[in-house]
Amino acid sequence: MQQVEVKLPEKAYPIYIEKGLFAQVGVLVKRQWPKIQQVALISDTNVTPLYAAQIRAQLSDAGFKVYLYTVTAGEASKSLGTASSLYDELLGDGFTRSAGVIALGGGVVGDLAGFVASTYMRGLAFIQIPTSLLAQVDSSVGGKTAVDLPAGKNLVGTFYQPDAVLIDPATLTTLSQRYLVEGYAEVVKMAAIASVDFWQLIEQIPNVAAITSHAEALIKASVAFKARIVMADEKEGGLRQILNFGHTFGHAIEAGAQGALAHGEAVSIGMVTLTQCFEHAGLSPVGTTAKLRHQLAAVGLPLTSALIGQPDFYARIARDKKNRGGRVNMIYLKAIGTPVVYPLALTALPEFVTHNLLEAQ
Known part of the structure; x- marks a missing residue:
């Protein structure tokens, strides 16, 4: 498995790259989060039917209690309104600061889930699983999270580094x-x-x-x-x-x-x-x-x-x-x-x- 390390003054994390990596998601996430039990898996209406069941099963087998939240695919979901709805769902399902958030999808899902993870209860553990080429080569790496305003893109956001990035190039076969x-x-x-x-x-x-x-x-x-x-x-x-x-x-x-x-x-x-x-x-x-x-x-x-x-x-x-x-x-x-x-x-x-x-x- 290819691995790139991001080493920052206050945090270091791995980026794993391997075709077929989805078969190892549970093991890799457990390695990063040995004490976390509750996980929010955030995806969208395009990606959920393709990969959510597989990833959810992997996480469940690793001992996590997984809650799946699916937003509408597209840039319009990268909004304060969608973030607010996710906060409500996390609260309703009893999420505390000891839980984790996983983004499963492209750049919109990664930005949105990262923003929610960085702001809910002042910060939850966060992992990126990017499924689009755009997200794999760019937006999943570096810690930028954001939502849009009517005036423009990414005008409300945070710098919030993930605990790991898991990249499986096999997902590219399902892209148009x-x-x-x-x-x-x-x-x-x-x-x-x-x-x-x-x-x-x-x-x-x-x-x-x-x-x-x-x-x-x-x-x-x-x-x-x-x-x-x-x-x-x-x-x-x-x-x-x-x-x-x-x-x-x-x-x-x-x-x-x-x-x-x-x-x-x-x-x-x-x-x-x-x-x-x-x-x-x-x-x-x-x-x-x-x-x-x-x-x-x-x-x-x-x-x-x-x-x-x-x-x-x-x-x-x-x-x-x-x-x-x-x-x-x-x-x-x-x-x-x-x-x-x-x-x-x-x-x-x-x-x-x-x-x-x-x-x-």
Whole structure:
């Protein structure tokens, strides 16, 4: 079994990666939680029919009393209202601070369950079992939890590290092609900012089928890189900002699309259009955008959006929680594997995009 260790000043935890790992969930969770007896298994309407019975049986066999809570699949469940409903269910079932929460699902379930675990009675033990590629390579690692507000994504949340992350790449076979590819956009992001070696691994993915055949290597490389960044900057005070490559534009595009774009699809557009801007401005090397385009287009990811440059596009960026003092920190590539933070005044952003992207097209 492949294992990545996350070692932080106040906590260390393992990330296990192995095809077929679901057959060992009970043993692995018991190893982490020898004194816990009561477990809340939080999943959604897509994942519960696929895996909840198997995981619940594993946990029960290991001696846990398991309560399954299923939320409606989709971003709309990542809300204060859904969190409040889960608090009520936990209270009704007698959950105390000696219990644990397990997230079984994709990024929405992981963010929501993590937020509930971190806030219910000031914190319960928490384990991530991500079932989507997006969650396996990104959102399950690093301790970010959040729910959305009408004004934007992830505006209410905590930093709350899990006790373990259990990743079984076999779950990717139940994803639709669209959502497998969506997760791959985050892998491309990781490779672009990580290293030339990781990028060379990405260049071995000429089509969608290759994502699945290389899944374990892609997941391991992504998780190892993100773990290294999180260990250096747990709460995004500096270096961890580079993980937002493509996200400044991507989040605004995703919100503006009103459900028509998945997160990874919006990030794909964000990476390409942002890199176009910086290449035109002479800060990213000529050909960098073409490299990104080639890898993303090979699996059918979108590369552009008519939403860029609209008034609402800039308004959404202005509301982003990462902005400080009227400035937005954008991440560009000085080279593959060399990300750079570029602070820009929000008032200067429309001219920057218009000159370097819209007029250059």
